[in-house]
Amino acid sequence: MMTVDLFSTLKSLPRTEKLKVMQFLIAELAREEEPTLQDGATYSVWSPLNSHEAAHKLGQLLESDQTF
Template sequence: MHSKIFFIRLIQLDMSAADLFPTLHKLSRADKLKVIQFLVQELATEEETLSLQAGVTYHVWSPYNSHQAANKLAALLEKTDR
């Protein structure tokens, strides 16, 4: 079965994972690798939307110049020294 036709059929049928396994089992090794490649590309595309974007400024908290955090850390260190 040609892999493009296979994917179109899956989309048309709206199959669940349990429905896919018997069909995937029947595929040739080459087509199984194409399915794997397709799934990896799909996951990578989904993750791109979750990743950081180039040229965008993201605000991240830092303890730098945070005197309250420094005081808490000093207090904890004093407790461990006792």
């Protein structure tokens, strides 16, 4: 179906049907935006474990916050 035909059909729908179409399209767009994870695949995840620079900065923040 061509977009022009689709728009024409949508214009002729009653308000409640247009709202249903909107809900459907929003749900479809949201579903497409969700990240998809595949079974058996490995994904890298950042962790502060063994991040000495992050530990040093956190220590500095804690020290500066202790001065009242």
